Amino acid sequence: MPNILVVAEHFNGQLRKASRSALGAAGALAARTGGQVSGLVVGYRVGGVAEDLAAHGIPVAVVDLPALTHYLSESYAPVVAAAARAAGATWVVGAATAQGKDLLPCVAALMGGVCATDAIAFTGEGQEVLVRRPMWAGNVLADVELRGEIKVVSIRATEFAAAEKAGLPGSVKALPVAVDESAIRTRFIAFAGSGGDRPDLTEARVVISGGRGTNGDFSEIEALADLLNAAIGSSRAAVDAGWAAGDLQVGQTGKVVAPEVYIAAGISGAQQHLAGMKGAKVIIAINTDPEAPIFQVADYGVVGDLFEVLPALRSLVAASQKQGT
Amino acid sequence: MPLKILVTSKRVEDPEALILVKADGSGIETQGLSYRINPFDEIAVEEALRLKEEHGGEVVVASIGAADCVSEIRVALAMGADRGIRVDHEGPLDPGMVAAILQKLVEGEQPDLVILGKQSVDDDQNQVGQILAQRMGWARATFASKEESLESTAEKTRQCGLRLAADGTSIRVVREVDGGLETLELSLPAVITTDLRLNIPRITSVPGIMKARKKPVREIQVEELGIELQPAVIVRKLHSPSKRGGGLRVKTVQELWDKVHGEAGVL
Numbered sequence: 001m002p003n004i005l006v007v008a009e010h011f012n013g014q015l016r017k018a019s020r021s022a023l024g025a026a027g028a029l030a031a032r033t034g035g036q037v038s039g040l041v042v043g044y045r046v047g048g049v050a051e052d053l054a055a056h057g058i059p060v061a062v063v064d065l066p067a068l069t070h071y072l073s074e075s076y077a078p079v080v081a082a083a084a085r086a087a088g089a090t091w092v093v094g095a096a097t098a099q100g101k102d103l104l105p106c107v108a109a110l111m112g113g114v115c116a117t118d119a120i121a122f123t124g125e126g127q128e129v130l131v132r133r134p135m136w137a138g139n140v141l142a143d144v145e146l147r148g149e150i151k152v153v154s155i156r157a158t159e160f161a162a163a164e165k166a167g168l169p170g171s172v173k174a175l176p177v178a179v180d181e182s183a184i185r186t187r188f189i190a191f192a193g194s195g196g197d198r199p200d201l202t203e204a205r206v207v208i209s210g211g212r213g214t215n216g217d218f219s220e221i222e223a224l225a226d227l228l229n230a231a232i233g234s235s236r237a238a239v240d241a242g243w244a245a246g247d248l249q250v251g252q253t254g255k256v257v258a259p260e261v262y263i264a265a266g267i268s269g270a271q272q273h274l275a276g277m278k279g280a281k282v283i284i285a286i287n288t289d290p291e292a293p294i295f296q297v298a299d300y301g302v303v304g305d306l307f308e309v310l311p312a313l314r315s316l317v318a319a320s321q322k323q324g325t
Numbered sequence: 326m327p328l329k330i331l332v333t334s335k336r337v338e339d340p341e342a343l344i345l346v347k348a349d350g351s352g353i354e355t356q357g358l359s360y361r362i363n364p365f366d367e368i369a370v371e372e373a374l375r376l377k378e379e380h381g382g383e384v385v386v387a388s389i390g391a392a393d394c395v396s397e398i399r400v401a402l403a404m405g406a407d408r409g410i411r412v413d414h415e416g417p418l419d420p421g422m423v424a425a426i427l428q429k430l431v432e433g434e435q436p437d438l439v440i441l442g443k444q445s446v447d448d449d450q451n452q453v454g455q456i457l458a459q460r461m462g463w464a465r466a467t468f469a470s471k472e473e474s475l476e477s478t479a480e481k482t483r484q485c486g487l488r489l490a491a492d493g494t495s496i497r498v499v500r501e502v503d504g505g506l507e508t509l510e511l512s513l514p515a516v517i518t519t520d521l522r523l524n525i526p527r528i529t530s531v532p533g534i535m536k537a538r539k540k541p542v543r544e545i546q547v548e549e550l551g552i553e554l555q556p557a558v559i560v561r562k563l564h565s566p567s568k569r570g571g572g573l574r575v576k577t578v579q580e581l582w583d584k585v586h587g588e589a590g591v592l
Binding site for chain 1: 338340343344346353419420421424444446447448449450451452455456458459460463464465466467468470472474475476477497500501502503504505506507508509510511512515520521522555556557558559560561562563564565566569570571572573574575578579581582584585586589591592
């Protein structure tokens with residue numbers, strides 16, 4: 001049976017929202033292939049994450065070891081491979097996060113399988129399942145055939161509906177896997193978070209991004225983000241200039257986001273930026289240049305200075321919140 | 326301690342170019358397209374050169390493809406790499422095939438470090454470094470970046486973002502991960518893939534280009550490497566993405582608010 005293993009990811013002891021989308025993608029795949037979907041949680045003190053994953057109605061294997069406290073592809077890939085074998089999985093699915101993109105090709109290499117990155121849909125006719133994925137910064141979509149016993153796919157979380165919790169939770173079972181720490185040649189040294197108290201860029205309902213037009217001043221973007229509990233993003237130009245942290249870059253080579261509302265402030269809209277945000281439900285663009293390409297994808301465009309438009313918008317939002325409308 | 330570094334230099338379509346799918350979906354329209362070194366590989370070459378300038382050693386640049394990809398090898402040589410290897414190959418390649426070829430080159434060259442772009446801007450697969458590291462059983466770090474911005478003094482003075490330990494047996498890498506930056510320490514030999522913020526690649530100079538012409542580029546046939554390559558990721562059909570509607574202009578912020586809040590019901 002072509003079973004499907006979903007590799008879940010967690011951050012600060014919480015199941016990542018992107019992993020719920022990976023579970024949703026696995027469900028869509030199972031509808032085609034007929035296999036059983038199960039989940040895997042790897043880490044240390046991750047029992048709660050495993051329970052949360054199992055609440056979606058799938059059996060979950062958990063590998064909970066001190067040696068797995070910090071994610072490293074060297075230590076995690078063999079664990080995932082062992083779990084995939086134990087589950088009889090021929091498909092391994094995870095989210096195309098930084099971790100997923102790092103880990104899943106290693107899993108494929110270890111299992112002699114084949115990997116596809118950034119899947120946005122499963123296509124093909126009848127028995128044959130093809131993976132649709134973007135190429136050339138999203139200018140082209142390709143339907144690819146994966147030829148191999150083991151197929152490993154990272155999915156773009158914005159393109160698949162997150163799985164819902166089920167009435168009856170699945171089982172959680174510890175999978176006995178040993179980690180040979182002496183064989184690990186990569187060591188974790190430190191992690192420096194950049195987000196502060198703001199919601200995760202890839203999970204936020206509202207994202208406000210700043211570009212070259214901010215001239216390095218993100219204060220108006222921050223003020224509106226505070227009011228809307230929004231995540232802050234940026235264009236590549238703003239990151240390169242050192243105005244925003246690297247992991248806030250929205251685009252094909254950065255983060256791909258699909259919030260309910262995306263506000264692009266002072267961003268011209270290079271192709272690779274558009275590839276990272278055009279999945280947003282509503283796009284608002286603010287730019288002084290009426291010819292900026294961002295206006296072609298924006299649902300609402302305002303030609304103007306972001307330092308005038310954002311404060312004006314903020315007072316309207318504040319007044320509306322006060323009235324409770 | 327001198328380092329021997331293998332870097333890659335893939336020939337890709339200019340990322341600024343407009344890419345159009347052929348009507349039958351069998352490929353992209355290549356007429357009039359210009360080509361260049363994959364921008365992420367260019368960053369890899371730059372970092373390798375900085376490491377060599379600080380610690381000594383040798384930078385070997387490899388590319389896989391038909392005769393025309395020699396021009397991308399020459400770009401890396403003009404930047405300062407010492408010699409090139411072109412593995413002759415016509416037709417489609419997938420990440421597993423590329424990693425298998427690179428593995429053979431690594432076994433032959435035995436570098437201390439392999440530095441390559443995190444992805445190429447044509448296929449956007451982001452897999453080769455990971456697969457290579459896994460097959461070699463080497464330490465690895467993808468998405469190498471640095472704490473300092475590209476406007477910083479550290480960058481302006483061309484400091485290495487990758488920090489070799491004093492005893493030369495390990496290297497520290499700052500990675501761009503979800504929610505921040507992570508620092509890893511890799512025992513050498515190791516595989517590192519580069520992200521955008523690791524450095525700003527140098528511009529080739531006329532003397533550099535002149536010198537590059539005399540640098541050796543070895544040509545190898547895939548058969549000589551003793552491997553059989555079978556593609557496992559097969560592109561069956563290409564499509565153009567559907568265009569997003571949009572383009573509505575509003576004149577005032579009040580009008581924007583009426584539309585967004587009133588009509589669309591968001592914010």
